[in-house]
Amino acid sequence: MDPHLLRTYVAVARLASFSAAARELGYTQSAVSQHIAALEQDLGTPLLTRRPVTPTRAGERLLEHAGPLLLRLDAARAEVAALAGAADEGLTLAAAPTALTPRTLQALPPTGVTLRVLPRADVPEAVATGAAHLGLVDGLAAPNDPLRLADVAPLTAHGAGQEPVRVLLPAGHPLARRTGLRLGDLADARWLDAPGAGLPLRQLRSAHGTGGFRPALRYEGTDVRTLTALAAAGHGLVLLPESAAAAPGTVAVPLTEPRVVHRTELVHAGALRGPAAAFAARLDVTRSGIVARRHAG
Known part of the structure; x- marks a missing residue:
């Protein structure tokens, strides 16, 4: 299955419009129609009704798979790019607002940091896709228990305080x-x-x-x-x-x-290197709760 065709399908289904998807993706409307037709031919079934534009039963099922599939592809690209040295030398940290506790803020390096405050549900995805080197997520938990994080991609989580x-x-x-x-x-x-x-x-x-x-x-x-x-x-x-x-x-x-307590966890993809490793060391995650654990995605 061609991921480019799948991205086009997701955009059309989300916007309920071929023309709106074309504008968002930078394609012509004819190209979008060709993408959808090619994907339907590949899968051997209609995915969308045209008037109005809505997913068929098969199309709805495909949408359930599409998000995780595309996210895993983005995560793989980001992790390979980081291993190849394509990532920049600074630190981009994505964090839920209440994960920015005094302890985590004090651990930030004095320069070279981009801080992105996001809804907590968006933080793991930002890390998985390479939009951020590290993420800080938080939530309610029993004392010293890990958070229940969505398995959006292979991520490692460390307890970072409660x-x-x-x-x-x-x-x-x-x-x-x-x-x-x-x-x-x-x-x-x-x-x-x-x-x-x-x-x-x-x-x-x-x-x-x-x-x-x-x-x-x-x-x-x-x-x-x-x-x-x-x-x-x-x-x-x-x-x-x-x-x-x-x-x-x-x-x-x-x-x-x-x-219950408010628990904060540091999440990352791949091995910690450079500024990300230095931040984790200042945060001293090895002494802040459970042993690091891997989310398989």
């Missing part, structure tokens, strides 16, 4: 005077849904073992300060690592049950 978590409340909230809060008592509260900036609500549901945690407002940015300002304005509660849970007009109450 800290307590706190519930951020408006200063006038009825629970603001508590010395500790149980997650089960907050399942029916109004929450901020901020998957890019805070700890995702699905992780709260997983930690609690049930449903609940309904979002009152969804914030799709990556700015933690905006998220804490929304909490201060009474738009919902938010769970944050202790180092990020401080903002005017709010109170940060420790989460006492279940016993």
